Amino acid sequence: MSVAETESSKMIVRITDGPINIESLLTDVGDPDVGAHGWFFGVTRRKTTRGDTTKITQSLSYEAHRPMAISELEKLAAKALADFQLKHIVIVHRLGDVPVGQASVVLGCSSAHRVATFRANEWIMNTLKQDVPIWKRETYSDGSTQWVHPIESDGPTS
Amino acid sequence: MQVKVLLFAAAKEAAGCDSISVEVPDDASAGEVADALAGVLPSIVDLMPSCRLAIDNEYVGRDTIVSAGHEIALIPPVSGG
Numbered sequence: 001m002s003v004a005e006t007e008s009s010k011m012i013v014r015i016t017d018g019p020i021n022i023e024s025l026l027t028d029v030g031d032p033d034v035g036a037h038g039w040f041f042g043v044t045r046r047k048t049t050r051g052d053t054t055k056i057t058q059s060l061s062y063e064a065h066r067p068m069a070i071s072e073l074e075k076l077a078a079k080a081l082a083d084f085q086l087k088h089i090v091i092v093h094r095l096g097d098v099p100v101g102q103a104s105v106v107l108g109c110s111s112a113h114r115v116a117t118f119r120a121n122e123w124i125m126n127t128l129k130q131d132v133p134i135w136k137r138e139t140y141s142d143g144s145t146q147w148v149h150p151i152e153s154d155g156p157t158s
Numbered sequence: 159m160q161v162k163v164l165l166f167a168a169a170k171e172a173a174g175c176d177s178i179s180v181e182v183p184d185d186a187s188a189g190e191v192a193d194a195l196a197g198v199l200p201s202i203v204d205l206m207p208s209c210r211l212a213i214d215n216e217y218v219g220r221d222t223i224v225s226a227g228h229e230i231a232l233i234p235p236v237s238g239g
Contacts, residue, residue, distance in 0.1 A: 042239045062238065065166055065231050068215040069238075093238060105239050125239060133212070133231070134238030135167035147168035148237035151208055 002074055009081055012090040013073040015066060020092050020103050029088040029110035038117025040125060042105040044098050048138070056141040062095045062104060065133040069093070072132045076124060084120035086111050091124070093134060104136070159184050161224055163195055164231040165202075169209065172201040182224070188213065189220030191230055202232075209234050 001014040012028055022041065029037050044060045077089050089109040098104045105128070109120050128134075136148045160179045170176050180194040188211045196203050211218055212231040224230060 063167060064238070065164065065212070065215075065233065068212055068231065071215045129236065129239045131217075131236065132238050133166065133233050133236055135234065136237045137167070147171065147234075149168055149205070149208065149235040150237055151235055 002070055004074070004078070009086070010088045011074070011077045011081060012092075013070060013077055014090075014092045015064060015069060015073075016092060016094050017096050018094070020094050020106050022103065022106055025090055025092065025106060025108060028090040029108045031087045031110055033112065034087045034110040035112050036114035036117045037108065037110045038114070038121050040105075040107045040121045041103045042125070043103050044100045046100045055138075057100060058139045058141050059097050059099050060104065061097045061137045061139065062093070063135055063137075064093070064095055066095075068133050073128070076127045076131070080109070080120050080124050084109075084111065084116045084123070086116060086120055089120075089124075091128075093128075093132075095134070159186075159226045161186075161191055161226060161228065161230055163191065164229065166232070167234050169202045169205055169232050169234050172205065173199050184226075186224050187220060188218050188222045188224055188230065191224055192220065192232070195232065205234055 004011045046057055048055045073091055077091055081089055087110045092106045094104050109117050111117050138146045162177055162179050164177050165173050182190050182194050196206050210233040212233055213228045
């Protein structure tokens with residue numbers, strides 16, 4: 001876990017091997033000077049459809065280059081704090097097995113106004129999915145497994 | 159010199175190990191390390207073109223010079239979130 005705090009803002013970045021306790025994070029972005037808390041939860045989805053084929057996911061399993069993932073998350077959190085005029089930010093990513101419906105990533109930020117939090121959440125998730133060295137492996141209902149290594153031509157993924 | 163390369167996800171699975179040492183000339187570039195890696199691990203050749211390289215937890219270009227003490231990582235396309 002990494003916490004960087006200045007007089008006016010706070011940044012928390014964490015990688016965890018168990019379920020993410022979302023409720024315990026809610027106060028991390030609280031501040032009397034903000035008017036908006038923006039949250040995003042990425043959760044394991046059951047169905048993946050590509051073309052005419054739909055596969056049923058049993059679970060996702062995540063692994064990371066852990067020290068580099070922390071470093072990349074810190075970099076993008078610091079950039080988001082500055083670029084979107086955020087007050088506070090918290091990013092938690094889970095590793096290991098994440099069953100359908102449970103959160104693999106939780107992102108929260110706060111700002112004086114709501115638009116900054118909407119924009120920040122989108123930018124942070126897009127950048128996380130592009131640069132943070134974390135990988136997911138699908139285990140499908142038929143028992144087969146597959147690492148997910150999206151390339152640009154795949155278009156948006158989960 | 160010998161340099162150690164960390165492997166992840168499909169590259170780790172295809173190689174059957176989470177790190178491997180490769181022999182490269184002194185002052186080799188990251189790209190030369192990647193080429194040497196492909197030479198000793200034919201199973202990851204198809205994945206290599208889409209992979210990035212990192213040294214000491216920072217992404218680097220293929221021209222970056224590698225030293226023996228560096229920790230090098232082969233980073234397949236990421237899929238966090």
